[in-house]
Amino acid sequence: LAKTTQPISMDSYEGQEVNITCSHNNIATNDYITWYQQFPSQGPRFIIQGYKTKVTNEVASLFIPADRKSSTLSLPRVSLSDTAVYYCLVEKLTGGGNKLTFGTGTQLKVEL
């Protein structure tokens, strides 16, 4: 399982764009990069998943360079409700029996 490294914490203000970078140097060819969001006392929630280049959905964008050894989650115009822990994981897309290894995550704090 590829290990991921991301900043422990980040601070931002409402309306700003937040970029959280994750490194995964040992990512395998068939691994995908997935980001989850977790609020206190709740289970994690899927945000976005990608393999290479750029993926965008209604809540975030994911940028993955050609070597795929890192990825950046971009949250546009954050609000107070985006205060949460964000986890970057590497996982295989096929099958439901692949274990996930959670790293430390990044605690994002958004202020007024």
Add this chain to the structure above:
Amino acid sequence: GAVVSQHPSWVICKSGTSVKIECRSLDFQATTMFWYRQFPKQSLMLMATSNEGSKATYEQGVEKDKFLINHASLTLSTLTVTSAHPEDSSFYICSARGQGLGEGYTFGSGTRLTVV
């Protein structure tokens, strides 16, 4: 998207008693479910992999006789904390992968266990 229902949301029990936590996949079948434990201000730690119709696979350091897992159907996995002690107090979370590709894993809402 896929939904995983976890009950109860919180439970308080006396030391020495057992507690059962249920995890249900509501709109999909889950051959495999995962159980995590999360202590305050820490990340999720995988405890075990629950396999439908077979024995669970436990991570190193997790006592299989203390944390009993049953996955009797494709939509239900249960975790029973036996002879609970205060150090078992934690946030327990289950997860499974839905049928749709590119949707990651779906997690239950978690169970806050407090042993007094």
